[in-house]
Amino acid sequence: MPERIPTPAEIKRWRQYLADERAEATVYRDLARRRDGEEKAILMALAEAEGRHEQHWLNLLGEHAGIRTRASLRNRLLGLLARRFGSVFVLALAQRSESRSPYATDTDATRAMAADEAIHEEVVRGLATRGRNRLAGSFRAAVFGANDGLVSNLSLVMGMAATGVGSHVVLFSGVAGLLAGALSMGAGEFVSVRSQRELLGASQPTRVTLSAAPSLDLNDNELVLVYLARGMSREAAEHRAAERMGQFTCDCDPSLSLTPDNFERPDEHETLGTAWGAASSSFCFFASGAIVPIIPFLFGMSGLGALVLACVLVGLVLMVTGGVVGLLSGASPLWRGLRQLAIGMGAAAATYLLGLTFGAVIG
Template sequence: MSQPTPRQIRRWQQYLANERAEAAVYRELARNRHGEQREILLRIADAEARHETYWRDKLGNEVGMPRTPDFKTRFLAFMARRFGTVFALAMLQTAESRSPYESDEDATSQMKADEAIHAEVVRGLAAEAREEMSGTFRAAVFGANDGLVSNLALVLGVMASGADPKFVLLAGFSGMLSGALSMGAGEYISVKSSNELLEASAPHPDAGQKIPLLDVDANELALVYRARGMSEDEAEIHAQKVFATLEKHQQVDLMDGTHVAPAQELGGAWGAAMYSFFCFGGGALIPILPFFFNISNLTAGIIASILVGIALMVTGSITGVLSGKPPLMRALRQLGIGLGAAGVTYALGAAFGVAVN
C-alpha cells in the first residue's frame, strides 16, 4: 500500500471533520423530533459515524489534531440549532446529493451509495417538514415578493413620469394598501375554496350510522369502495369485513381499513390571509421608505431599488434553501425578475412623461 500524499491526508482529515460534524447535526435534529423521524435521523447519524471511522482508520498515525469542519457543515450545524428542522433538512438534502465522494477514488462504493440513499431519506423527511409549513410559508413569500416588485414598479413608473415626490409617495401608499387587501382577500378565497373542495370529496361523517340498516345480501356498501378506487372483488371483500365488524360494534368508520386517505386541509384561510396581507404590506413598504426623506426623486428611486434588490435576494435565498436548490442562483433569479419588471415600468413612465410634456 503506497503512502498517502500530503494532499490526500489534508483531504481525508477534512472528510473526517465533516463526517463528525454531520453526525452531530443529525443527532441535534433527532433531539427535537419524536417517533419514526427521531429513529431515522439517529440511524443516519450512525452511518455518518461509520464513515468517520473509515477516514480515521485510513489516516492512521496521520489523523493529527481535529480539524474544523468546512463552512457548509458549520452552517448546517448553526441552522439545526437556531432555526429548526425544515431549514437544516433542506440544506442537508442538498449536501447529501452533492457528496464529494462521488468523484473521489479514495471513498468506497458503499460510502458513495450511502450518501445517495441518505439524500433520498432526507428528501422524504424534508418533504414532510415542508408540507407542515407550506401554506403559511407560501403566503408569506409570495406576499412579500409581490409587495416588493409591484410597489417598486409602481413607484418607479410614477417617479419616471416626472411627478412630484408627494404624488410618488401617495401612489406608493395606495399601492401598498390596495395590494395588501387584494392579496389577503385572494389568499382567503383560495385557501377557503380549496378546503371546501377537499371537504366535499371526503366521506360524510354520519354515513357510518346508516351501515347497520343496509341489506347485507344486496351489499350496496361495496359500491362506496368501488367509487373510491377499489376493484370489484376488493370492494366486496372489504364490505363483508365491515358487516362482520357490526356484530361487535353498533357503528363503524365508513373508510376504516381502506387505502383511501382522509382529505387534509391546506391550512386556515384566515391565517393565510393575514400572512399575505402583512407580508405584502411589509414588502411594499420598503420601496417607499426613501421617499419619506427630503431627497430628490432620482436618489430615492436608486435607494429604493437597492433596498428591494437586497430583500429579493434574501427571499430568493430562503426559497432556494427550503427547496433544496442552490440559494445563490435562486437569489439572482429573484433579483433579475424583480428589477427587470421595475425597469420596464420605469421606461414606460418616462415615455409617458415625455409624451405628456
C-alpha cells in the same frame, strides 16, 4: 508490501474529510434529539453511517489523526442551525451537502462510501419532503405575498417617478399601492379560503339518509342510489341501505359493515378564524414587501438617489427570498436569488420605461 506513506496534501484532505464526517454525524444526532419515532431512528442511522466513514479516514490517517481540523464553513453552519432550530431548513441544507460529496471521484474513498453518500441524499430528501409538505401552503403564501408587494410597488414607484411627478406624489402613490394591494390580497385570500370551506361543506353527507330511511319503499329502495353516488360498490351500497333501514344486523363480511356516516358539522368559528387568519397573513406579507420600495421616500429622499436606493433594497430582499426558496428546494440559493432579482428588476425596468413614455407624451 511496504506501508503507504501519505503525502502532506493527502493528510490535509483526509483530515478535512474526517472533520466534515464528524460534523455531519453531530448534525444528524442534534436533529434526532428533536424528533421521535421513525424519524429519530432514521437520523440516528445516518449518524452511525457517518461514523463508519469517520473510522475509514482515521484508519488512513493513523498517527497523523491527532491534529484536529475544523469542519468546512457549510458544515459548521449546519451544526449551528441544527442545535438552535432543527427545522426543515437544516434538512434542506443537509440534502444539498450530501449531494455535493466528493467521494465519487476520490480514489481514497471506497465505492461503498460514495454509494452511502448518494443514498443519504435520498434519505434526507425524504425527511425534508415531509417538512416541505407541511410548510408548502403557508410558505407559498408568504413568498408570493412578499414578492408581489416588492415587485408591484417598486414598479409603481418607478413608473410614477419616470413620469416626472414630484417626490410627494411618488410617495403617496406608493402608500396607496401598498394599501390597495394588501387589502386586495387579504380580501382575495379570505374569499378563497371561505369559498373552499363552503365547497367542502356542500359535499358533506346530511342526515337525510337517517331521517328518510324508515319511510322508504323496500321494493324501490332509492337509499342505495345515495351510497352508489358516494362511490360504494353495489354490494356495499345495498348492504349499507339495509342496515340504515333496520332490516338486519350483519355478521357476514366485516368489510361491508362500513364506518357510520360522520355528521359532525365543522365549527363555524374555526372556519371564520381560518379565513380571517389567511386574510391577515396575506395582508401583512404583501405590506411587508410593498413598504420596502417607499422607504427612501419616507425618509425624505427624492430623485434618482431615492430610486436607486429603492432598487437596491428591493434587490436585496428579492435575493433573500429567492435564496430561501432555493434552500428549501435543495437547489442553489444563489441562482434562485438571481432569478428572483432578474424577474423583479425586469418588471420594474419595463414600468419605468412606460413611465418615461407617458411622461414624454403628457409633457
